[in-house]
Amino acid sequence: METKEFDLFQIHSRNYLEMAMRTDRHEAPANPDGYGKRTGDCGDTVEMFLIFRYGRIQNVSFRLNGCLNTNACANTIAQLAEGKSLEEAWKITPEDVINYLETLPKSHYHCAELAVGAFYLALAEYSRLNRSAPYRWRK
Numbered sequence: 001m002e003t004k005e006f007d008l009f010q011i012h013s014r015n016y017l018e019m020a021m022r023t024d025r026h027e028a029p030a031n032p033d034g035y036g037k038r039t040g041d042c043g044d045t046v047e048m049f050l051i052f053r054y055g056r057i058q059n060v061s062f063r064l065n066g067c068l069n070t071n072a073c074a075n076t077i078a079q080l081a082e083g084k085s086l087e088e089a090w091k092i093t094p095e096d097v098i099n100y101l102e103t104l105p106k107s108h109y110h111c112a113e114l115a116v117g118a119f120y121l122a123l124a125e126y127s128r129l130n131r132s133a134p135y136r137w138r139k
Contacts, residue, residue, distance in 0.1 A: 013102035019079070020072035027061045033129070036121025040114040044070045048077070048115075048122040057081050057089055062118070069108040073115035076100050081119070089123055092116065 012020070027049075034050035044066030051059040060078035064070055076097045081089050094112035098104050104112065 011103065015076075016072055016101045016103045019075040019101060020068045022071075022075045025061045025075060025078050026063060028063055029059070029061060032122075034122035034124075034126030036118040036123070036125060038114055038118040038121065040066075040110055042066075042110060042114075044111065044114060046070060046074055046115050046118040048074070048118040050081075050122045050126055052086075052126060055085055057084050057086075060119075062115075066114075067108070067111070069104060069111040070115060072101055072104065073097050073112045074118075076112075077115050077119050086123065086127065090120075092119065 028047070029049050029051060032049035033052045035048065037045065037047045039045040045064060046066065047063045049059075049061045050057055051061075060081050062074045062078070064074055077092060080092050080096060080100065084092075094109065094116045097112040097116060098109060101112075
């Protein structure tokens with residue numbers, strides 16, 4: 001019986017590989033401006049932390065208990081969101097994540113939905129906390 005060799009580097013795009021292997025955003029800041037946490041049916045959990053400066057997302061970090069695909073999706077959200085306003089950030093969709101990664105397996109599209117869901121919860125918390133003081137931006 002012949003066994004096929006699996007080569008991660010042959011089947012995935014450069015964007016996917018960079019986002020899947022990146023670990024420098026794995027942190028939980030002491031006082032985030034927005035926080036969201038979701039656990040998927042698959043058992044993966046993503047916690048997103050947002051830092052805003054002057055009304056724009058300065059930093060997105062996260063903690064996760066999940067697979068390489070979920071890590072790729074969470075890193076992609078950070079890549080797409082940093083520098084955006086709140087309004088612009090709400091427009092980031094799971095499809096944007098999937099398109100950026102190019103080779104996310106269809107069987108793991110739920111990872112993009114999970115990560116975006118945690119991100120939306122963090123955006124919602126930021127919105128709720130700053131509704132009464134929309135111009136209270138950190139410098």
